[in-house]
Amino acid sequence: MEHFADRTAVITGGASGIGLATAERVGREGMNLVIADIEERVLETEVARLQADGFRAIGVVTDTADYDSVKALAARVADEFGDVHFLFNNAGVGGGGPMLEPDDMDIWNWTLGVNLYGVVHGIKAFGGAMVAHGQDCHIVNTASMAGLLPTPGLGVYTASKYAVVAISETLALETADTNLGVSVLCPGFVRTGIAESDRNLPEHMAATLEEPTAEEEMLRAMVRDLVSGGIPPAEVADAVLDAVRQNRFYILPHPQYGTQVAARGVRIASGDAPLGWDI
Numbered sequence: 114m115e116h117f118a119d120r121t122a123v124i125t126g127g128a129s130g131i132g133l134a135t136a137e138r139v140g141r142e143g144m145n146l147v148i149a150d151i152e153e154r155v156l157e158t159e160v161a162r163l164q165a166d167g168f169r170a171i172g173v174v175t176d177t178a179d180y181d182s183v184k185a186l187a188a189r190v191a192d193e194f195g196d197v198h199f200l201f202n203n204a205g206v207g208g209g210g211p212m213l214e215p216d217d218m219d220i221w222n223w224t225l226g227v228n229l230y231g232v233v234h235g236i237k238a239f240g241g242a243m244v245a246h247g248q249d250c251h252i253v254n255t256a257s258m259a260g261l262l263p264t265p266g267l268g269v270y271t272a273s274k275y276a277v278v279a280i281s282e283t284l285a286l287e288t289a290d291t292n293l294g295v296s297v298l299c300p301g302f303v304r305t306g307i308a309e310s311d312r313n314l315p316e317h318m319a320a321t322l323e324e325p326t327a328e329e330e331m332l333r334a335m336v337r338d339l340v341s342g343g344i345p346p347a348e349v350a351d352a353v354l355d356a357v358r359q360n361r362f363y364i365l366p367h368p369q370y371g372t373q374v375a376a377r378g379v380r381i382a383s384g385d386a387p388l389g390w391d392i
């Protein structure tokens with residue numbers, strides 16, 4: 114995609130972290146910004162700040178796990194700005210637990226709802242119209258390095274992100290001859306609010322939340338440390354914009370993990386057991 118000025122970007126999970134940094138980045142290219150997020154108060158604050166900084170931005174409270182909510186977002190964007198040129202399906206939550214845990218289906222449903230179905234809903238609610246308007250446009254879906262390498266203790270998160278890589282690859286192949294570019298973003302650790310994803314738990318889950326076990330607390334502390342030692346979200350935003358400009362598919366803002374990804378392919382082809390992501 115070459116033209117950004119006066120075109121329209123829709124960014125889910127745009128009130129914080131990678132989404133917010135990318136909104137600012139493409140806003141500096143002159144794009145209209147539609148920030149969609151479930152966290153209403155933070156969304157209002159960030160959109161007001163963006164507007165005060167001179168960006169053309171609106172906020173739309175959206176639950177990406179709910180298809181009706183994403184369809185309502187698409188209708189609102191069409192009313193406000195018309196065609197969409199950049200869709201960033203980025204909203205996500207970090208959840209986890211061991212695969213053998215028998216009673217964590219709420220965590221599975223919530224995480225797959227936001228991380229996987231959120232991306233599916235975005236593609237289905239916006240993608241057809243983006244191809245139909247015929248102008249240069251691009252979809253970026255946020256996966257993770259955990260979408261390319263096995264990550265023990267984070268089974269559901271890993272499953273959701275592998276699936277985002279899979280549907281992004283499929284979409285790219287299906288739309289290769291169109292005006293729509295597609296990329297998948299696979300970062301390692303980035304300094305954002307992801308370790309505090311529980312702030313967005315659905316009400317029925319928040320109400321019955323139990324104290325974490327010692328093992329869960331250890332895993333959370335480790336993730337918090339890794340996230341706070343991660344790269345700044347602005348670096349990821351730069352990588353996203355570069356990939357959209359150059360129509361590159363895989364976006365790996367942490368190139369140091371590339372050899373592990375390549376080694377996984379070799380192990381698959383030779384039938385060897387998986388190795389976990391060496392962080």
Ligand SMILES: NC(=O)c1ccc[n+]([C@@H]2O[C@H](COP(=O)([O-])OP(=O)(O)OC[C@H]3O[C@@H](n4cnc5c(N)ncnc54)[C@H](O)[C@@H]3O)[C@@H](O)[C@H]2O)c1
Nearest residue numbers: 126129130131151152176177204205257302303305306307
């Ligand atoms: N931070 C990292 O280390 C890292 C690494 C790899 C991938 N990611 C991915 O990056 C994406 C962005 O996360 P982040 O790291 O910026 O975290 P973040 O918590 O700072 O931002 C996530 C945003 O998504 C919003 N959100 C959560 N549930 C939502 C829902 N149902 N509907 C709409 N919005 C919702 C949150 O309110 C928040 O604003 C996620 O998909 C995450 O999985 C993050």
